[in-house]
Amino acid sequence: MPDGAQPVLDVRGLKTVFRTRGGDIHAVNTVSFHLRPGELLGVVGESGSGKSVTMMSLLGLLPSPPADVRGGQVWLGGQDILTIGVDALREVRGAKVGFVFQDPMTSLNPVFTIGHQIAEPLIRHMGMTKAQASVRAAELLELVGIPDAKKRLRAYPHQFSGGMRQRVMIAIALSCDPDVLIADEPTTALDVTIQAQIIELIKDLRQKLGMAIIWITHDLGVIAGIADRVMVMYGGQVVEQAPVRELFANPQHPYTRALLKTIPKLGGARAARLQVIEGQPPIIMAEPEACQFRARCVHAHARCEAENPQRRAIDGAAVGQGHDVACHWTAGAGDA
Amino acid sequence: MGNTAHPPPKSLTIRAEAPPRMLTFVIRRLLFAIPTLLLISLVIFLIVDLAPGSPMSQIPLTIPPDVRVKMLDAMGANDPLFVRYFLWLKQFFIIEPAYMIDSWFGTDLAQGAPRILSWKSRSPVFDVIGQRLPQTMTVIGTAYLLAIVIAVPIGVYSAYRQYSWFDQVGTFVALVGYSVPTFFTGLLVIVIFSINLQWFPSVYDTTLDVTDWASFWKQVRQMVMPVAVLALFNAAEISRFTRASMLENLGQDYVRTARAKGMSERVVVLKHVLRNSLIPVVTVIALGIPTIFGGAIITETVFSINGIGAYVIDSIKSSDLPALQTLTFIFAVLIVVFNLIADVLYGILDPRIRYD
Amino acid sequence: MLDARATPTPLVQVRDLKMHFPIYSGIFRRHTGDVKAVDGVSFDIMPGETLGLVGESGCGKSTVGRTLLRLYDPTAGSVTIDGTDIATLSPEALRLKRPTMQMVFQDPQASLNPRMTLAEIIGEPLREHTTGDAATQLERVYELMNAVGLNRRFARRFPHEFSGGQRQRIGIARALALNPKFIVCDEPIAALDVSIQAQVVNLLEDLQDNLGLTYLFISHDLSMVRHIADRVAVMYLGLIVELSPRDALYANPLHPYAKALLSAVPEADPAREATRRRIILKGDVPSPANPPKGCTFCTRCPQVFDRCRTERPALIEAEPGRKVACHLFTTPTAGSTGSVEVTEPNQQGVSK
């Protein structure tokens, strides 16, 4: 991926707040990232860290109320899609950006056939007739590795297994040749052997079709296998961002470091005891003015209490381009 | 709820299509319906028969006792209980349907077998029902259709705009419509619209024949109040149910998928969500049909409509046991039949249902 | 395993355990088939040992766990725990036996009564099975809360006021209340975040060290099982296909399914991931109501041959201490030898 290439997606300073009875929840706070053509950006972070909300905010997919996308810009295809209005946004959804969600069991409409659900965006965005759309739908099913596609078009979702349904979701997301595919934990609900099938499929499709992909997961193993670049989220913020090998070899944020240590390994020496990250993830009820991780951080000091750290580059490149981290503490050589 | 949910077994192959299973299911249900209905019929027969108020009280006291006994014999009221029960069963399930077929196709299946006769009017109960059913059907049928036509869109919109003023007003009206009994609303509208304002007639004219525009207009005017009262009551229930069902489906993941595909809100709500939400609504509507006949008893009395409901009341007043038994049993049959219809509809509308 | 370690008797002995759930269909609801959730498994668990049980969703892991504790009445087979055959015990004898065996569930939220306080939840088994007065019982509740790292100030709170990891601690405290010897942990960490999983696993390990507990640890997280288990049983479609000591299994899985399963687990190491060879299995797990004839894995096995489709392999000792159910390891009527190396060209699927 050439570094200088114009990004297909450029998100700047995104903020999303949920107004709930118990008060505002600042789920996404000044999140910035970009996606280069053909690149696979992995997004990791624990439950509630704002991964899904970030991606759904981009395309206005959150229910409002309670969600309120308060600030930021989302540049896609030369326009800031936060400002173009819902009708124009609908032309973007499904056409320029495809979505795959976590739970394949519930993400398809149970009362319509598979064929119908794949054909819908084709008719809507590509101006196809029903007949053309159903021919294309069969091709798409074939593409995602479902044999005997023509017959399967008439099946209902419940007649498919979880892995097959996720393939159908991928077929829908890719139906209109999007520039960007956002996959929100596409394999979390699946068994490992089925997960392996889906990962292979995505790798394969990426080579064939060349779209850029955002892959959300909380499984660092999955990220290690497929991502070009990784963004780590914590408490609604990006805390670290780096090319994949750099991140795993040289993690900077105490959260990333702890996370990498806390998961047991499949090979190599077996730790006698697992490292733990003490405490609980935060619920952010106000605009952050201190580091969100400080309560669980082994390196926390006075400044972490007083000031929310900004992302800073650690390898000379601009923030977002190379390796950057949002932390007041600097990892020295040999730090644990 | 239990501790762990068990995922259904996954299979690679497409499961067998629904129809054969559906057929087995229907047959199974019909087979079950037979003992159920027999039991219900026995209970109905016994309760009605053992209830106080014998037909003798209807015979004038001036008639001498021996004649009285003869009269009772002729009515069959003195036969042993089970003899009368089986005779009645035979009449209900074999003879009466035979007469019905005869009258439709001009055949002679019944061959003059004795029919279920009303003790009061001495005419066949089914004939009376046949005369009165159209009155009931026009009023109740119109009211129920009207209720569905108004309630479903209201339910859909209330759910889509949850907590909007429309939804709040809808909730309030539905609450009132559902909790105030029809005899009260009925009397209220009679007092207001026909006694005070004199817009509509207060007595329903059953003998009216619709032959021209004038009589049609008259028919419409006399139907307005009973239909409105019944429709309000049913619409309240159906709209609430539609709303709840829509709300449940609006939160489902597939709705998000439809939006992420770039579908317009109209398609998302009126196609994806509505199609799913209507599955339970349709079955509730089907289940509600027999119960509205029960509700008709009150409405028909309030508005003096000479329909089935009024017939029930008449038979109770005059201790007309055969009529009462027949009418009650018809209600029971309706309930069993519409339960089955509701289940079958569910299976047709929801591709996930597998009857096994 | 009749080597030097043979002296202690197993705490749990399972022999040919079957759990079939009947399927009724047709007009007269005749018994037309069975979901063979568990179709004949045998294994031992030594005192103080942790046996890991892994496999894909629906392969019968939870059913094994539940049948072991007689939460289901087994269709066939025996389960001997601490010298008593659980499978045939009368209800009253079973009730007396309950304290020695407990279960920790996957979903901490669903397994706790939302209307009971923490003290009531943990104290419930005490009220049911012991005779002490309220004060002694409360003392024991505090002791248990202490053991699982819950502050005793929380005793009056309700489950919804706790995080997932804390709720799982409550579940563990409840399981510990009656000093059990044997605990079935059914995916105790599956619902928890990565950063919380380690807390719970460490707790389970500490408790095992301090109290000498024996675990059946059910999980689909193979890395975590490697961390916690001493031996591991790999299940596929109601059967154990491989039962090996941990290190041997992870270094060199014998059964083709175990190989595929292990190779499918992604590792948090980009360099290794780039070079790793992955076995991509084709298709899905068949339905347990209608398992394939012969070896249950034959429909997806990369090394399948004729015999696999007709004859079901028994679980036999392939190497000292390692048991495998696969014709590649049975007597050499098959054309293949015991040593097999799976190479990429054999694989179907989309891998390039």
Ligand SMILES: Nc1ncnc2c1ncn2[C@@H]1O[C@H](COP(=O)(O)OP(=O)(O)OP(=O)(O)O)[C@@H](O)[C@H]1O
């Ligand atoms: N509809 C909503 N109303 C209120 N708060 C919400 C809503 N949706 C999400 N949130 C909050 O936003 C925060 C971020 O949630 P998000 O779904 O993005 O997490 P995530 O990183 O995707 O986690 P997971 O791994 O569990 O999917 C959470 O604290 C959550 O409670």
Ligand SMILES: Nc1ncnc2c1ncn2[C@@H]1O[C@H](COP(=O)(O)OP(=O)(O)OP(=O)(O)O)[C@@H](O)[C@H]1O
């Ligand atoms: N009570 C039951 N009645 C009928 N079938 C059942 C029952 N419990 C489990 N099954 C079936 O038995 C099989 C094994 O289920 P089980 O819950 O043991 O799987 P598992 O390995 O624990 O899966 P998971 O990883 O999803 O928890 C499944 O096909 C399941 O549908």
Ligand SMILES: [Mg+2]
């Ligand atoms: Mg999410």
Ligand SMILES: [Mg+2]
């Ligand atoms: Mg389970």
